[in-house]
Amino acid sequence: MKFTINRDLLLLNLMNVSRALSTKAPMPILTGIKIEARDNSLFLTASNNEISIQSLIQDRRLLKIEEEGVIVVPGKYFIEIVRKTESKDIDFAVFEENIVKILADRSNFSLNALEKDNFPIISFNDSETVIKMDVGNLRQIIRKTTFATSLSESRVILTGVSFSVDGRKLEVVATDSFRLAKKFMFLENEFFVSVVIPSKSLDDLNRIVDEVDNMVEMHFSPTKALFKYKNLLFQTRLIDGTFPNTSNLIPTDFLTSVKFNKNELISSIERASLFTNYDVANIIKLTIHNDKTVEIASTNNEIGAVKEEINLLECSKALDFQIAFSSKYFLDALKSFDSTEVTVHFTGEIKPFIITGEYDVNLTQLILPVRVS
Amino acid sequence: MKFTINRDLLLLNLMNVSRALSTKAPMPILTGIKIEARDNSLFLTASNNEISIQSLIQDRRLLKIEEEGVIVVPGKYFIEIVRKTESKDIDFAVFEENIVKILADRSNFSLNALEKDNFPIISFNDSETVIKMDVGNLRQIIRKTTFATSLSESRVILTGVSFSVDGRKLEVVATDSFRLAKKFMFLENEFFVSVVIPSKSLDDLNRIVDEVDNMVEMHFSPTKALFKYKNLLFQTRLIDGTFPNTSNLIPTDFLTSVKFNKNELISSIERASLFTNYDVANIIKLTIHNDKTVEIASTNNEIGAVKEEINLLECSKALDFQIAFSSKYFLDALKSFDSTEVTVHFTGEIKPFIITGEYDVNLTQLILPVRVS
Numbered sequence: 001m002k003f004t005i006n007r008d009l010l011l012l013n014l015m016n017v018s019r020a021l022s023t024k025a026p027m028p029i030l031t032g033i034k035i036e037a038r039d040n041s042l043f044l045t046a047s048n049n050e051i052s053i054q055s056l057i058q059d060r061r062l063l064k065i066e067e068e069g070v071i072v073v074p075g076k077y078f079i080e081i082v083r084k085t086e087s088k089d090i091d092f093a094v095f096e097e098n099i100v101k102i103l104a105d106r107s108n109f110s111l112n113a114l115e116k117d118n119f120p121i122i123s124f125n126d127s128e129t130v131i132k133m134d135v136g137n138l139r140q141i142i143r144k145t146t147f148a149t150s151l152s153e154s155r156v157i158l159t160g161v162s163f164s165v166d167g168r169k170l171e172v173v174a175t176d177s178f179r180l181a182k183k184f185m186f187l188e189n190e191f192f193v194s195v196v197i198p199s200k201s202l203d204d205l206n207r208i209v210d211e212v213d214n215m216v217e218m219h220f221s222p223t224k225a226l227f228k229y230k231n232l233l234f235q236t237r238l239i240d241g242t243f244p245n246t247s248n249l250i251p252t253d254f255l256t257s258v259k260f261n262k263n264e265l266i267s268s269i270e271r272a273s274l275f276t277n278y279d280v281a282n283i284i285k286l287t288i289h290n291d292k293t294v295e296i297a298s299t300n301n302e303i304g305a306v307k308e309e310i311n312l313l314e315c316s317k318a319l320d321f322q323i324a325f326s327s328k329y330f331l332d333a334l335k336s337f338d339s340t341e342v343t344v345h346f347t348g349e350i351k352p353f354i355i356t357g358e359y360d361v362n363l364t365q366l367i368l369p370v371r372v373s
Numbered sequence: 374m375k376f377t378i379n380r381d382l383l384l385l386n387l388m389n390v391s392r393a394l395s396t397k398a399p400m401p402i403l404t405g406i407k408i409e410a411r412d413n414s415l416f417l418t419a420s421n422n423e424i425s426i427q428s429l430i431q432d433r434r435l436l437k438i439e440e441e442g443v444i445v446v447p448g449k450y451f452i453e454i455v456r457k458t459e460s461k462d463i464d465f466a467v468f469e470e471n472i473v474k475i476l477a478d479r480s481n482f483s484l485n486a487l488e489k490d491n492f493p494i495i496s497f498n499d500s501e502t503v504i505k506m507d508v509g510n511l512r513q514i515i516r517k518t519t520f521a522t523s524l525s526e527s528r529v530i531l532t533g534v535s536f537s538v539d540g541r542k543l544e545v546v547a548t549d550s551f552r553l554a555k556k557f558m559f560l561e562n563e564f565f566v567s568v569v570i571p572s573k574s575l576d577d578l579n580r581i582v583d584e585v586d587n588m589v590e591m592h593f594s595p596t597k598a599l600f601k602y603k604n605l606l607f608q609t610r611l612i613d614g615t616f617p618n619t620s621n622l623i624p625t626d627f628l629t630s631v632k633f634n635k636n637e638l639i640s641s642i643e644r645a646s647l648f649t650n651y652d653v654a655n656i657i658k659l660t661i662h663n664d665k666t667v668e669i670a671s672t673n674n675e676i677g678a679v680k681e682e683i684n685l686l687e688c689s690k691a692l693d694f695q696i697a698f699s700s701k702y703f704l705d706a707l708k709s710f711d712s713t714e715v716t717v718h719f720t721g722e723i724k725p726f727i728i729t730g731e732y733d734v735n736l737t738q739l740i741l742p743v744r745v746s
Contacts, residue, residue, distance in 0.1 A: 109644075
């Protein structure tokens with residue numbers, strides 16, 4: 001194998017593929033990047049047990065293949081070499097089956113390759129179900145839901161995000177059973193899909209798909225989802241099992257709905273959370289008074305107490321009402337809105353409440369309150 | 374105690390004082406900031422076992438004291454409160470001896486104070502020996518020497534930086550016994566001082582003295598050094614003991630002196646270090662050939678090998694010469710120079726070599742090579 005490639009182009013593609021590099025020792029081969037030179041193209045592939053990424057480089061002005069071949073290089077070191085190199089082009093050649101020579105200006109690297117036969121065989125297969133979506137929409141969906149998934153492995157299904165399409169409606173739901181994030185949108189064609197995608201895979205995908213003007217093609221098969229974006233293939237395993245039915249959880253009758261300026265509310269909650277302990281329960285109390293004043297308070301016996309007053313913009317019904325909840329969950333939810341104003345809809349002092357935003361019409365955030373004395 | 378103060382002014386001074394806050398549990402009182410309101414001034418003091426910092430605020434337009442007093446507040450929480458507050462001014466009052474009320478706009482904090490009688494009594498006393506120095510010079514001295522101190526506590530004296538003044542010459546030396554950094558400068562008056570200052574204290578000081586236009590006053594007494602800078606007092610303990618005499622260590626006769634472009638040399642060394650292991654010895658080999666070419670190489674049996682060729686700018690004597698040394702030590706030393714060109718002066722394959730720079734006339738970096746087969 002022998003080729004010459006533009007340094008910046010190679011680095012960019014290596015960075016994308018590197019998201020799938022394994023950092024764990026159990027399978028050393030998964031710390032490698034597979035490089036295939038064939039058909040005037042270069043394929044870079046990395047895979048861990050969760051995701052696989054393949055990048056295809058074909059630009060004939062920036063890539064010149066002299067001899068085809070396959071090799072697996074140690075990912076971390078190969079990327080560092082390319083990153084530290086300042087030359088315009090890099091020459092790449094394989095000697096003695098398993099030594100890679102990398103020449104860049106007056107630098108000369110010999111890198112021991114990994115055993116290529118150990119690299120997993122990965123098929124990036126298209127499915128019959130192909131959903132096309134604007135990258136901007138996909139990023140929104142990911143950013144506004146994944147934070148609400150569970151970190152605990154005790155109910156594995158809740159560590160994923162449910163994507164279900166019934167006809168033209170795509171509904172995306174994440175929940176850790178104490179809070180829930182739900183976003184929906186309408187697609188151009190009809191589909192029937194119901195899958196649960198690992199939250200971490202979606203966050204990895206979100207870091208790679210950066211150019212909002214592009215489209216993403218999503219392929220769903222029974223055990224995996226494939227995302228096609230520009231010259232990249234991003235594949236993730238799916239989580240097996242049935243996602244809980246959450247359609248009846250979201251209340252529709254409210255005691256009162258209170259509209260706030262989002263940023264003022266976030267600042268107040270952040271100050272009220274200063275003495276809460278992130279390790280344990282970070283509970284704050286919100287009190288609405290009959291005269292339409294709102295008070296946010298929290299107490300920590302060791303450190304002290306905070307009391308915040310905040311202006312509400314509108315209130316559908318004046319009443320005396322107190323509720324307690326996790327300030328972290330509330331902040332996570334508030335920060336998922338793009339709207340300047342958000343409305344918190346309360347159903348009772350120990351019943352779940354929801355948050356909506358005027359410019360986030362298809363987004364609902366739900367939080368379970370806690371009972372405090 | 375009762376006062377009102379400008380929020381930005383308070384935060385700035387708290388940030389400076391916070392460098393001396395202890396983060397360790399053994400003495401909880403040292404996690405506190407002492408606040409004294411008297412004589413129309415506010416004194417903020419923090420201290421750990423190494424350094425003590427006091428900040429004096431006197432601006433009558435920005436500080437209004439209604440009632441004098443003393444209290445010790447939990448440093449971390451107090452700073453977070455002030456940081457998260459958006460109001461122009463903050464009201465501060467003490468209730469029931471040990472509860473601090475902090476009012477800012479519509480936020481109301483109650484903070485439990487620490488037991489003020491436990492706070493150490495710190496005297497920031499002037500000494501007879503007062504050296505005045507431009508902040509820029511002090512920062513240069515710190516930046517170019519502290520990195521060469523020892524991290525090991527086995528010879529405590531080497532964890533400090535030696536400041537000695539004999540007449541008008543100030544000589545600053547740091548060494549971990551494998552490398553040495555030495556900088557000198559001439560003072561306006563004559564002094565006789567010989568102290569060893571903890572390296573970490575100097576790094577802390579460097580982070581606080583930021584405005585190059587100002588002067589620093591240095592006071593040396595037998596057990597501590599006091600730095601006066603703007604409205605700040607920064608005091609550090611000294612390290613007890615005798616610093617090794619290093620005056621004979623620096624060679625003056627050289628086999629050959631080789632001049633390099635500093636940034637090219639740094640890039641080459643960084644690439645040659647890619648396969649070295651930061652945990653173990655990161656040894657690279659430098660070879661000068663009779664034809665005035667220079668080669669830098671390193672090998673790691675597991676990963677591979679690197680060979681770099683680099684242009685030398687000048688060479689006092691052409692010869693065949695090979696030397697091996699720690700790439701980390703060499704990079705640390707090179708980066709301490711402001712010059713575009715640096716000269717490496719070799720005395721022998723297993724003898725210490727030194728580095729100088731054309732615009733760093735008073736700076737010498739010395740490195741001990743290692744013996745390799």
